[in-house]
Amino acid sequence: MQTTALYTLPVSSHIPSLKDLQSGRARLMQPREAVGGKLPMETVGPVAAHFPVSDQPSAMYEISPVTTSAAARPTYPEPPRSMTRAECKKGLQGGKLFYVKSRFAMCSGIQMVQTWAKNGAVTGQSSFTLWVISTVPDRKDRTVKYDYLFTDFFNEGRTGASSMKVNTDAEMTTFPSSARKRQGGSIPPTKTFNALKASPKYQHTVIYDAGQGRGKDDVVALAYQPYLNLIIPPNWVIGHGDGKVRVGFLAAQWDAAKYLYNAGGGGDAKKKGGASFPVAVYLPYSSKAGAPERAVAQHLKTAHTKPRDTKPVNSAKNVPGFGTDRKLHRLYHDQTRRDKNRDEAIKVCRKYWGDGYSEGGKKECDEYPFAITYEGCAQALSQYEPSTPKNNFSAMPLPKADNGNAGTILAGFLTKNRIVEGRIGTEEIDAFMVKIT
16 A cells, blocks of 8 residues: 655754664654644734644744934835745744744745655655745835745655645634635646746735725735645555645735824725734834933833832732733724823822922833733723723833933834724724734
8 A cells, every 4th residue: 555644844843864864863742733734823903813822932033223323213114025035934934833024024834755665664755845925015005926936846755745745725704704805826737746846936925905804994804825736646545644734824914004114005995904814913112321212211121020119109000011912902093092091190200209299300100011002091080991900001201312212212103113003892903912022
């Protein structure tokens, strides 16, 4: 009997040689979560509410604010919107399943390995790697691109690989389901191992026109899951594994928020807004000497690591925002609630530092979580979310310059990452996190 064992491995996994397999010195194992079927851990919104997320953090590219001179305010740079295979490969080292370069460039990949045998004795081995790189190349365009690239084809010994067929497709689920997409390019067609090696590159594009989404920001979300189905030759049987393998979800999101780029769509209502990937990325603040936002970063670091040292007094204080389990959600449309967040913070500054806490305008009352989030200082008030913990925030007077610089970074971060209103009612739509260096 001729059999083939099918294995799926993270792209950085070592593949034993045919010689070692035949000698019995090595065997292929299927690592935990090597097969796809899950979203990146950092995924947010309706897609994450309906599909499983990974329990493994993604590799994430670090973006830091740029300061042009000592006198200039820091500038949050434009996040990258492209990715090479080499960058994807480097990002997925160490067994990572996803690499998030930005909310506009991310990737996943998987190794497909086939061990061929006759009457239980290994006769050959074949393998290839599939990379799926998704990007939003233009901030003024709603096109999301999915680039498929097959590499590292290997075939040694007696195998059926040359006539094995590889069927590639993608399962797509839209929220809301009434939204209709436009597609371009091509998902890889069904090809034999050798034909795919000769023609390894494909690009699939997806667009949802504005006017089909939910809420004030016209949000559409897509669960996009590439998969492979290996069809082995008829004179072979599968002895291990499954022919169908899910590579991993790569979700996308479209909006037409009036407070973000391309609000007018160049005069075309269908082209308003843009696209992004709904993953929670980190707002970067630096507490290092010389950082223009240093005082604010130090405040947030204390609120996170030593909350009992902050005001208001709360021995059980545990502020959110520093990890995927308790993210922050942007509050844009409710100006009254944002103002109330500020009012509650100022009450604390006056209570503990007196009415003259500003020292004649040298200082401002800094609050965390930010006033522009649902988790701000007013969250637990009776008119908002009274079931949430009371006094679970921190406020204190800080130098006006540092506070202004931190605000500049925050505003640039939200705008350039295309982070929209975090909720529709109680449902999560978008979110972000904070990292202090």
